[in-house]
Structure formats: C-alpha cells, structure tokens
Amino acid sequence: MTLKRARRLSRGVAIVGAGMSKFGAFKEKSSRDLFVEAFAEMKGSVDKGLDAAEIESLYIGNFSSDLFEGQGHLAPIIADWLGLLPRPATRVEDACASSGVALRMGILAIASGLYDVVLAGGVEKMSNLPTERVTDTLAMASDALYEIPAGLTFPGIFAIMATAHMQRYGTQPEHFMRIAVKNHQNGALNPKAQLGSTIQQVMQSRVARAKERGQPAPPWRDEMDFLHDAQANPVVAWPMRLFDCSPISDGAACVLLAAADVASRFTDKPVHIIGSGQGSGPALHTSDELTSLSAAKVAARQAYEMAGVTPKDIKIAEVHDCFTIAEVVASEDLGFFAPGQGGFAAAEGATALHGERPINTSGGLKSKGHPVGASGVAQAIEVWKQMRGEAGARQARKGKVDVALTHNVGGTGGTCVVHIYERR
Amino acid sequence: MAERAFTADSFYTYLREGKLMAARCAQCGALHLPPRPLCNRCQSLELSWVQLQGKGKLAAYTAIAVAPGFMAAQGYGRDKPYCTGIVELEEGPRISARIAGVDAAQPERIAIGTAVRIVFPGDPKGPGDQQGAAMPVLTFTA
Numbered sequence: 227m228t229l230k231r232a233r234r235l236s237r238g239v240a241i242v243g244a245g246m247s248k249f250g251a252f253k254e255k256s257s258r259d260l261f262v263e264a265f266a267e268m269k270g271s272v273d274k275g276l277d278a279a280e281i282e283s284l285y286i287g288n289f290s291s292d293l294f295e296g297q298g299h300l301a302p303i304i305a306d307w308l309g310l311l312p313r314p315a316t317r318v319e320d321a322c323a324s325s326g327v328a329l330r331m332g333i334l335a336i337a338s339g340l341y342d343v344v345l346a347g348g349v350e351k352m353s354n355l356p357t358e359r360v361t362d363t364l365a366m367a368s369d370a371l372y373e374i375p376a377g378l379t380f381p382g383i384f385a386i387m388a389t390a391h392m393q394r395y396g397t398q399p400e401h402f403m404r405i406a407v408k409n410h411q412n413g414a415l416n417p418k419a420q421l422g423s424t425i426q427q428v429m430q431s432r433v434a435r436a437k438e439r440g441q442p443a444p445p446w447r448d449e450m451d452f453l454h455d456a457q458a459n460p461v462v463a464w465p466m467r468l469f470d471c472s473p474i475s476d477g478a479a480c481v482l483l484a485a486a487d488v489a490s491r492f493t494d495k496p497v498h499i500i501g502s503g504q505g506s507g508p509a510l511h512t513s514d515e516l517t518s519l520s521a522a523k524v525a526a527r528q529a530y531e532m533a534g535v536t537p538k539d540i541k542i543a544e545v546h547d548c549f550t551i552a553e554v555v556a557s558e559d560l561g562f563f564a565p566g567q568g569g570f571a572a573a574e575g576a577t578a579l580h581g582e583r584p585i586n587t588s589g590g591l592k593s594k595g596h597p598v599g600a601s602g603v604a605q606a607i608e609v610w611k612q613m614r615g616e617a618g619a620r621q622a623r624k625g626k627v628d629v630a631l632t633h634n635v636g637g638t639g640g641t642c643v644v645h646i647y648e649r650r
Numbered sequence: 651m652a653e654r655a656f657t658a659d660s661f662y663t664y665l666r667e668g669k670l671m672a673a674r675c676a677q678c679g680a681l682h683l684p685p686r687p688l689c690n691r692c693q694s695l696e697l698s699w700v701q702l703q704g705k706g707k708l709a710a711y712t713a714i715a716v717a718p719g720f721m722a723a724q725g726y727g728r729d730k731p732y733c734t735g736i737v738e739l740e741e742g743p744r745i746s747a748r749i750a751g752v753d754a755a756q757p758e759r760i761a762i763g764t765a766v767r768i769v770f771p772g773d774p775k776g777p778g779d780q781q782g783a784a785m786p787v788l789t790f791t792a
C-alpha cells in the first residue's frame with residue numbers, strides 16, 4: 227500500500243441539517259450558549275425532523291476556550307447542554323481549522339461504519355479578552371519558539387506572505403481592498419454576518435456622523451478612497467490594514483451528518499460530501515514558497531482526486547480569508563487561478579457574487595466573522611444553503627450550484643482541510 | 651566534548667554568546683535552521699552544530715502596528731511600529747527575525763532583497779519562555 231493509492235470513503239456521507247448562531251460580539255453568552263443556538267437552528271433545518279436521540283457522536287472544533295474563557299475540556303459540556311449525554315463528544319483542535327477537521331472526523335467516523343448519524347460543529351467565544359490578549363492567543367497557533375520571539379503576530383505572518391506576493395507577482399494593495407469590498411458586499415446580504423454593512427455604508431455612516439457633530443466632511447470620494455485613508459483604515463501589519471482583517475468574533479456552527487444510505491430519513495435534499503483532504507505544513511520561514519500554503523495544495527489535491535472533479539467544476543467556494551491576502555493565496559492554491567493571478571482576478575470581479583467564480587458568498591471570515599473554532603463548519607453551512615437554493619438575497623448561480631468547495635486553514639498554514647460537496 | 655542538545659534552549663544560549671547556530675544532518679547533509687534533534691528529511695538523529703555567518707537578504711517583511719503583549723509593553727504599537735521579516739541566509743536557510751535599520755513607519759520604502767546582517771545580542775526583551783526567562787530576539791539590521 228502506498229500513499230499514492232486513490233483515497234475513497236468506503237461509505238457515502240451527506241449533510242442533512244445545518245445551523246449556526248449569529249456571529250458577533252455577545253458579552254452575555256458563553257460558548258455553550260452559542261452552540262445551543264446553532265443546534266436549535268440545525269434541528270429546525272432537518273426537512274423531515276430530527277429526534278436528537280438519533281445522534282450517535284459529537285465532534286466539536288474549538289481552538290482555545292481555555293485561554294478565551296478559562297474553560298478546558300469543552301466537548302462533554304456541550305454534549306450536556308444539548309441533552310446528548312452520555313454520547314462520546316470529542317474536541318478537535320487545529321487552530322482556525324478546528325471545525326473543518328471536526329467535520330472531517332465526523333465524516334470518517336460514519337465512513338468507517340461505526341456510526342450512521344453524527345453531529346460536527348465548532349465554537350469560539352473570543353470577545354471576552356482585550357484585543358492585545360486576543361492577538362497573543364491567536365499567535366500561539368504559530369511557532370512559539372521561533373516566530374513569536376521575532377515579534378510576529380497572526381496578521382504579521384500573513385502580511386509577510388503579502389509583501390512576498392506583491393514582490394513576486396505585482397499584486398497591489400488595491401487588490402486586497404477589492405476583496406474586502408466584495409466580501410462586505412456579500413456579508414451585507416447575510417443576516418448571520420457580524421459586519422453586515424458594505425464598506426460604502428460604513429463610509430457613509432461616518433460621513434453622516436461627522437456632519438451631525440459639525441465636523442468637516444471627510445474627503446472620501448468612494449470606498450477605495452476610504453480604504454486608502456490611514457485614519458479610517460489604519461495599518462495592522464503592513465500591507466494588511468484594519469479592513470483586510472477578519473474581526474474578533476463569537477459564534478457557533480454545526481451540521482448533522484448522515485450515512486448516504488440513511489440520509490433520506492432526514493431529507494430529500496441532502497448535500498453529499500464527495501471529497502475530503504487534509505494536509506499539514508511548516509512554519510512560513512521553512513516553507514519552500516512564501517506565496518503559497520503547501521498544506522492547502524496537498525489537501526486540495528486529495529479532495530479533487532477523491533471527488534473526481536477539477537477546479538473548473540467548482541461552482542462556488544468558501545475559502546479561508548482570515549486576511550484578504552489569504553483569499554488571494556487560497557484561490558491560487560486551489561487551482562482557480564494561476565499563481566500570481568488571484569489578486570488581479572478578484573480585482574476584475576471574477577470572484578464576485580455574480581462573477582464567473584463566486585468566492586465567499588457568505589461574506590467570508592472577513593465580513594461574516596471568524597470565531598476561529600466555528601469557521602470551518604460555518605463554511606459548510608454556506609455551501610449547504612447555496613446548493614439547496616436557500617441563500618436568499620446572496621444566492622449564486624440562480625440556485626444551480628451542483629459542486630462546491632470549502633477550504634479551511636489552521637494557523638498560518640500548519641493545517642489545511644478541503645471538502646468538496648455535490649447536490650445530485 | 652558532547653554536543654549541546656539540538657533545542658531552542660541551546661539555540662538561544664548560543665545567540666546570547668554571539669553565535670547563530672544551525673544543525674547539519676550527517677546522513678543527508680540538510681542544514682536545519684531552526685535546529686532540530688531529528689532530521690525531518692531523512693529521520694536521522696545524527697546532527698552536528700554549524701555556525702552561520704549571519705549574513706543574508708530580506709526575503710519578505712511586514713511592519714507591525716498592532717503589537718503582541720511583550721512588544722506593546724516596550725512601547726511598540728500604532729505610534730511606533732516595528733519591522734519583522736524573514737531573512738534568507740547566505741548558507742540557504744530562512745528564519746523569522748526582527749529587522750533593524752529600516753524605517754517601519756514607511757514600510758512601502760523597505761525593499762525585499764535588502765542585504766542584512768545579524769546583530770548581537772539583539773533585543774534582550776523577548777517573550778518569556780516556559781521557564782519564564784526572556785528569550786533574546788534574533789535581530790538583523792539592514
């Protein structure tokens with residue numbers, strides 16, 4: 227047996243229900259409360275109804291409830307709060323890819339034949355800590371011995387990829403800004419989004435506020451002007467500015483997975499998982515390339531091979547845009563655009579909601595929010611809605627999305643997990 | 651004399667002594683920076699310390715304005731950004747490091763490819779390691 231053997235699931239798996247909490251900053255809610263919200267919505271989404279007793283096991287993605295909330299060992303607490311004791315509940319930690327990997331663990335558990343019905347989800351409650359301590363906590367997903375001592379932060383490492391990408395390919399800060407504009411436009415159509423306004427709207431409300439206070443009107447002609455203003459859009463880690471970064475978020479998401487042979491008990495519109503891939507990668511300084519994530523390329527190759535599809539077949543994709551540069555890199559690593567073309571393609575509108583290759587119709591992590599342990603499964607929920615024609619005002623391709631992909635990155639590329647979905 | 655263990659503790663102890671040290675694999679010849687006790691190319695445990703010259707060029711960089719706690723405690727932040735980047739050494743390996751001798755307030759003027767050399771002892775006020783002692787900060791200057 228070699229690693230080259232084509233990998234297949236020995237049993238089909240489908241998503242048959244999906245739900246998420248609103249994403250945002252919710253002082254009064256802990257992660258278990260957020261998860262209950264997601265679970266209640268998921269239960270309501272199961273077309274033929276769900277008796278919760280049918281759930282056999284739970285896989286819960288969470289990066290660091292320990293540091294964010296002072297709560298370790300989260301999974302059994304969530305099982306208890308959902309009324310699902312004494313079922314096995316397992317916490318999965320792969321930084322920001324925690325729930326993408328939890329989803330994969332759930333899929334593998336069903337494919338193994340052990341279970342028929344599994345709950346996969348994720349949660350993070352980040353807003354209790356001040357920004358500086360959130361920065362420190364997220365940085366722990368990079369190398370504490372050789373990256374953090376150099377003063378690197380999470381946005382800092384992605385910013386390094388950005389300067390490398392700019393130098394190598396001529397990518398411009400304006401390309402990053404166009405991605406922020408696009409993701410805010412999509413997020414404004416998503417009632418679950420944390421930053422549910424377009425950048426145009428953010429700009430206009432600041433103009434209105436200045437007027438109210440009798441201050442001179444800000445000089446912005448349009449949203450790009452606004453994004454170039456160092457006061458309105460300050461640098462976080464150059465060239466990444468505030469509007470290039472996903473926010474600090476609280477939220478939870480979960481999907482109900484069922485073996486394909488029992489899916490019809492729950493719905494006549496299942497979303498089948500036809501490809502799953504996962505890879506691991508090194509710290510950026512020891513990577514072969516500074517403009518690509520090797521783990522993402524590995525995960526994508528596995529998922530495409532398993533699904534028997536190519537990048538051309540993907541109708542929409544949710545990719546891990548923790549920072550706008552990450553969306554550029556993702557769109558290249560996944561094979562949607564040639565290396566170096568991701569920023570240009572996005573700036574030309576190719577990835578817009580009604581572009582040739584819609585990316586992050588949900589608003590992405592950038593606008594929808596990024597409760598890190600919930601993001602991977604929240605991506606799967608967007609795909610579920612789009613593929614079932616239930617995405618409302620942000621519905622892509624007139625509801626005809628037969629093949630879709632999600633791409634979830636942990637840390638700065640240490641983990642990447644890719645899934646491919648099909649509606650038959 | 652027995653080699654020091656191929657740990658971060660040894661790496662930073664050498665740095666305090668004014669030496670940038672990497673580990674060379676005796677079996678496949680790979681040069682590892684940071685050092686490691688097992689060659690990740692061939693799994694060999696036979697390594698030896700090699701001193702690097704500490705000269706290289708800036709492979710990519712950023713100027714950080716939202717600083718982590720230990721940098722903020724030293725006054726770095728929005729009003730005082732700092733440059734950090736990845737240095738490609740003449741011997742081949744790359745490493746993350748603080749970059750001095752450039753204007754972090756004008757990051758668009760910092761050039762990838764700029765020649766840099768290591769400075770000792772670097773900034774002594776790094777983050778605390780697991781024992782609570784501050785690690786020195788690997789620092790290069792343009």
Ligand SMILES: [Zn+2]
Nearest residue numbers: 675678689692
């Ligand atoms: Zn070796």
